[in-house]
Structures are given as C-alpha cells and as structure tokens.
Amino acid sequence: MAVLKQPIHIEMFFDNDSNTFSYLVVDTATQQAAIIDPVLDYDAAAGAVSTEGADAILAFIDQHQLSLAWILETHAHADHLSAAHYIKLKTGAPIAIGEGIRKVQQTFKVIFNIADQELTAKGDYFDHLFANNEHFQVGSLAAEVINTPGHTNDSVSYLIAGHLFVGDSLFMPDAGTARCDFPGGDAALLFQSIQRLYQLPDETPMYMCHDYQPNGRELRYLTSVGEQKQQNIHVRADSASEDFVQKRTARDQTLSVPKLIYPAVQVNIRGGQLPAAEDNGSRYIKVPLKSSFCL
Template identity: 60%
Template sequence: MKPRIEAFYHENTSTISYVVYDQSGGHAAVIDSVLDFSANSGKVWTAFADKQLAFIRDHQLTVDWILETHAHADHLSAAHYLRQQLNSKIGVGAGITKVQKTFKLVFNIDDAELSANGEVFDHLFQDNETFQIGPLQGQILATPGHTNDSVTYLIEGNAFVGDTLFMPDGGTARCDFPGGDAGVLFDSVNRLHHLPPDTRLWMCHDYQPGGRELAYVTTVAESARSNIHLHEGIARGDFITVRENRDKTLDVPQLLYPSVQVNIRGGQMPAAETSQTAYLKIPLSLSSSYVSPDNSKLKSEKGGSSS
C-alpha cells in the first residue's frame, strides 16, 4: 500500500516533520515532531504541533506511533505533548541509551531524575525490526554516524532519514557530536544508497543552500549520483577527511543544550524545582585563569553539538 505523506515545515529550526498515514479515517505516525521554543525568553509553546494535531483530527486519524529519528540537537521534540493528546507510543532507536548516558554526565543529571535505559520512551527499536502503521509496513534501518541513536524509518518505499542525509546540494550530517563518527556515517549513507533506486528519501532539515526554494524529498538514485559529500565513487577515507575538516569549521547549534536536555527525556521538560519552575542547564567553558567567588578554580565542561 502506498502511504500518504503530509510535510510540515518549522521555519525557525528549518525542520520538516511528517504525518504518514494510510487513508483518511485510518492510521498514522508522526515523525520528528517539534515544540516551539524561544531561547531568549525560555518560552515554550505548541503552535506547530497543534497544526499537526488539527490535520490529524480533520482526517480522523488514529496515530499509532510518534517516531524520533534521533535525539535532535537543533529543536525540541513535541513527542511528549503529542503522546498526551493522542495516547500514542513514542519510538526511538535503541542507541538512545548511549546518548542518554553521555549527556547525563554533561548536564549532571542524577539517576532519580533520568535513568539511561530509555524507559521514558515507549519502544526502543532494534536494527531491521519491523512495525505497523495500520496496514502500512515499516522497517528500522540503523544509520548511526551523526549520533549513536540515528535510525531511518523505511515505510513502503519511503525512507525518513533524519539528519543522516540532506538534499544532494546539502550533503551529509556532521559527525563531531559525542558518539559521532565519519566512517560510520559513510557506511550508513551507503546502506541508504543501496536501497532500490526509486526509494524516496525524506529529509528532516533543509537549509536552502544558495537561497533556493525549500526542498525535502529526493530519490536514492539522485542522492547516490549527486550528493555533494558522498556520491558514487567517493572513497571512504576521502569522505572521512572531507567530513572531519568541514566539521571543524561548524559552530555549535544554537539550541544544542536546550534540545538535548529535553529530547533525551522523550520531549519532557526537566523536573520542576522548589519554585515549581523547570530549568535548563548550560555547561560553561571557562578559561583556565577564571577563579570562582570562593577563590577556587572551576571545572569547565565542553559540550558537544548535533545537526
């Protein structure tokens, strides 16, 4: 059965989220949802997710899954909010436990608030596992390299690739975050490029290189032929060199720290403190000469990045 796919573009983060469904009155999944967030004010709201909810209700869809391709570092996930509204299951790749373990240390999150076993999600997908969206058949392809937990959702000839790939003129994902590896990404992209040539690849982001119009779907054949970073004939070692050199020039994503803290919790905010207000942490990178008010040297944390 050919799925129907509705794309929703979140302009502030250049993110594309999808509702994939069989038919009106049928079954659906939401892939890579987004919460609205202002880093300047700390305001969080749900206007974008509510547009998806309106579409779901207008089409009388039963949402079986809220799917995350990985714990994003450039936008906050609306997965928890959508689960509250839809009573759906949140699914993510099993590698999320590695990501949780890494960032629990970065943000000094204790076990009482978050365990690194993925239990805040409803299901941890293993490589090659299959799942259903009503009559639609889905398969999990583990595609790490950008992050440990990156997966692609292959649904009836459509591959939702997360940040692993961009449109051919955008290249591939960065690999300088904790758990990232350019060689592993090369293998993951090649796995995607060996899918049937007419498989459609749906992007999670489009940064519109050169100011072109928004674009978020291509084919395996076109990506394998034209991707500026990894196309047919590129040797593994050459790609690693290009990718790692490029990563050295990239700045940390603006929403890295807020996003990761929320997304490793499945879209939930950190626990409220005694003031009944939740807080997000920013690990500081201090110069070696900085002395704290009590005249002691403070340890500096170096954070990773994500998209």
C-alpha cells in the same frame, strides 16, 4: 473533509526556526498514522515553550479523523526541542526511537549531571526502543527501522511502505550530509550507514529532516536514493570512506554549535519532557559553562 491520496499519504510540516521537516505518514486504508520528528516551539531568550507547530499536526489528525499509532524520532535532535511528549499527552500514542538512545542518554547524563532518579539512561521516557531492522506497522503499511548512526549514536531511518525518512544522515544532494562532531558522532560510521541506504532501489523516495537552502535555493525536502548516489556532494555511489571522512571533518571544523543544543538535548533525551520542576515549582534548562577563569 479533503480526500487523501491512496494508499499512503505523506503530509510535510516545516519549522522555520530550525529548518526542520516533520512528517505525518497516513495509511489511508485504516486512517492510522505516524508522526516523524515533531517540533516543540522554544523561545530561548524568554525560556518560553509553545506548541503552534505540534498543534498544526494535531489539527490535521483531527480534521482527517486519523488515529495516531506512533510518534517516531529519527534521533535525539540537537537543534530543536521535540514535541513527542506533548503529542503523546494529547493522543496517547507511543514514542519510539532507536535503541542507540541509551548511549546518547548516558553521554549527556554525564554532561548535564542528571541524577539516576531522573534518568537511568536505559531508554527511559521512551515507550519503545527499535532494534536495527525491526519491522512494525502503521495501520496496514509495513515499516522497517534501519540503523544509520554517525551523526549521533541513536540515528535511525524509517522505511515505510517504500518511502525512506533518513533523519540527519543525508541532506539534499547539494548539501551533502549531516555533521558528525557532536559527542558520539563518527564520520566513518555515517559513511557506512549511507552505504546501507544506497543498497535500496534507486527509485526509493527519500525525505529529509532538514534543509538549510544552500546558495539561497528554494526549500526542498524530497529526493531519491538514485539521485543521491549520482549527485550528493559528499557521498556518491563510488565515493571512498577516507575522502568522505576528510571532507566531513574539515566542514565540521567550520560549523558553530547549534543555537539550541543544550535546551534541545536535555529535553530530547527525555523524549520531549521538560526537566522536572524544582522545589519552587519551576523547571529549568541547564547550560554547562566553559570558562577559562574562576570568579
């Protein structure tokens, strides 16, 4: 067995299709671990769901004889399906997300016309809903939840033993911030959330959820609070909210809808569970159509 670095070990896993970083955070004192934002593989054209990415994380857990304490989501993702439910089936670990998931479930319950029996929008499908500033443990590592809404209503960051996992709030300094044009998104709120993160010590390591490699540079997933405050192209230490909102809104108008937004959101508001099977035993992904004409 490889020797893990003391006292915390952070293993990064990258999903090439959605440019997503997942993390396994290990307390090497107790061998307890938490997974952040695991990805389920999905071939949209074939409707084929597979688990190579999640299985790589599970293999690491197995190889190092770890015990999984938490499956943590930074938000209900709009660009990839979550492997949270699959990993829960394999390990029994609880799935947790910010309590803002209720609002996200309610918004998309209406958009997808999901029946009450399938989704109450009270946080169902998740085992634990974190309140802002809630404290929890990963083995002996102290962890805290920081609400960072703006990209979505349910966005949170996780501060685990001084390591900050920001989900989609900030991207690497040369990429700026996450988009705020999804239902429930709010650029002014994202600015406030970033101010909260900028109160943390400058040396705090900050781990990204995505990197889209601007200008073709190499992939990067790690920066720090201090580096962001000095160099982030959208929000620095002395930035003003109005300027940010203007920049963010202008950029959002240029972005296309994420390729997997409909499959991703309807699965992720169910904690990574696929929609229930219909009476023929098959499960279906719904896409609400926008049409200017009637057939």
